[in-house]
Amino acid sequence: MYSSSSSSTLFRTRFSFSSSSTRFIIPPTTTTTTTRTTFHFNPSLPSPFFTLNHRFMSSPKPAVAAASYSSTGESGREILVQHLLVKEDNQKLLLDLHHRISSGEDLSDLAVEYSICPSKHEGGMLGWVRKGQMVPEFEEAAFNAPLNKVVRCKTKFGWHLLQVLSEREESLLQDIQPDELHVKVQDPNFLEEAQLIDVREPEEVAKASLPGFKVLPLKQFGSWGPEVTTQFDPQKDTYVMCHHGVRSLQVAKWLQSQGFRKVYNVSGGIHAYAVQVDPSVPTY
Numbered sequence: 001m002y003s004s005s006s007s008s009t010l011f012r013t014r015f016s017f018s019s020s021s022t023r024f025i026i027p028p029t030t031t032t033t034t035t036r037t038t039f040h041f042n043p044s045l046p047s048p049f050f051t052l053n054h055r056f057m058s059s060p061k062p063a064v065a066a067a068s069y070s071s072t073g074e075s076g077r078e079i080l081v082q083h084l085l086v087k088e089d090n091q092k093l094l095l096d097l098h099h100r101i102s103s104g105e106d107l108s109d110l111a112v113e114y115s116i117c118p119s120k121h122e123g124g125m126l127g128w129v130r131k132g133q134m135v136p137e138f139e140e141a142a143f144n145a146p147l148n149k150v151v152r153c154k155t156k157f158g159w160h161l162l163q164v165l166s167e168r169e170e171s172l173l174q175d176i177q178p179d180e181l182h183v184k185v186q187d188p189n190f191l192e193e194a195q196l197i198d199v200r201e202p203e204e205v206a207k208a209s210l211p212g213f214k215v216l217p218l219k220q221f222g223s224w225g226p227e228v229t230t231q232f233d234p235q236k237d238t239y240v241m242c243h244h245g246v247r248s249l250q251v252a253k254w255l256q257s258q259g260f261r262k263v264y265n266v267s268g269g270i271h272a273y274a275v276q277v278d279p280s281v282p283t284y
Helices: 091-102 107-114 118-122 136-144 178-185 188-193 218-231 246-257 269-276
Strands: 077-086 125-130 150-155 158-169 172-176 195-198 237-241 262-266
Touching (some): 077 091, 077 136, 091 150, 091 158, 107 118, 178 188, 178 269, 218 246, 237 246, 237 269, 262 269
Parallel strands (some): 195 237
Antiparallel strands (some): 077 125, 077 158, 150 158
């Protein structure tokens, strides 16, 4: 378990998972309350910056989600980044580490030993990131760095050695309206090809449900979260639903951070679907 420090705000935005009555821990992101946080690090996840655990430390700007979100599905470029961080006044160590990497040592090995960022436990891996997530100095350096070249940059947290390992087209995350979903589910091919996830609790599903949705209760994230990329295909269109569209959006953002290419959040949840589209579906 790690206490959050200034380095944890390298990313400007945060996930925030909550429940109306229960606070719960999810091995990749956050929970209900708002100010300071404790990291409960899960080694199977790319970085504590993308975890769904206890409260993240609040940043100077209002916190939203760690994965970028667009209701219009705008896309761009994502990069896979690893880094190590040393204190601002430790330039001698910074230069020594840079020289060692240039001589053939691996940045990830040195991050484990020397980095003061919580990501050291993952070899400095920050995972796939996109513009708007990171502090400006780090973002500028990362998005201008040639692939695989180690570059230096300074932020308010200290000196970084960062390396961009790969790049790809940014994944899509957007809302889908209940009437749009209704049209899609009438097509048998859609139910066979799409991945439908309902993150409500079993007692909610017993009151109202839609065909084709696999139930993955949010409170049981610890059991299904680590296996999500083996149980589902990140390359397929994935639709996430809950009661009112809040929990599902949080999970959709996490799925996007895990490499799912096209994720759709059912706007307004099953309640909106029942009210706007199909009154035969019970409301509760």
